[in-house]
Amino acid sequence: MGNRAVITTPERKVGVYLHWNGGRDTVEPLLKYCELQGYRAPSSDEYGFARICQVMGNFFGGSLSLGVGAYTTDRQMDPGDNGIYVIEGWSIADHLRTEYDSDWNPVGMRSFRPSEEEDWHEFDDMLRAFDASMPEELRLGEFLDSAEVPASELQVGDEVWMFDDIYGKWEACPVAGFGDGVVNGLDRTGKAYVKLYGSNGDYSQNPNNYPQGEVCRIRPRN
DSSP states (O other): OOOOEEEEOTTOOEEEEESSOOSHHHHHHHHHHHHHTTOOOTTTOTHHHHHHHHHHHHHHOSSOSEEEEEOOOHHHHOOSTTOEEEEETTEEEEEEEEEEOTTSOEEEEEEOOGGGSOOOSOHHHHHHHHHHHSOGGGOOGGGGGOEEEEGGGOOTTOEEEEEETTTTEEEEEEEEEEOOSEETTEEOTTOEEESSSOBTTBOTTOGGGSOOSSEEEEOOOO
């Protein structure tokens, strides 16, 4: 009895076993939560498997319902129920289950059909459930309430969530202005910069003050 699943990567070296909450409606929010925490993904760093276990272990509590071990074959690793999730980065690349013939003999693996996926849990509810189970100092808190906006639409006063790679935490920093020229070899003209690392009150010359990517997360505007 359970709601089982295994999570692995295309290399199929390690598998994480979930005895409960193996549906896509839990696994997708789990992966997104790990991404938002800034964890390195298992497809590029095996520490990522440890972070999956950390989040799920806190969520489950106790000493059961979660396992990790060497991956063998898809057929041997398929626990039934929700089968096998193959992830790349923090996204599900494939979701597999054993295929049977008319006499219930296993004949291979196939992808889950959309109608077979579980959708009992709301995505945002699961993000908050994972966060609530983490130690207080590691919680994302109000970051989960952030709004996504194109970086080109940032305004002075917007509070942009910036990730601190040293401390592994998000910090909300107000937009201080817009670049005017080259900073650290890149043209930052018209690009928003935030109050994070300043020098004599100037924040425009530190490249780490410029939000990366085309989309940013900000505190909701009033």
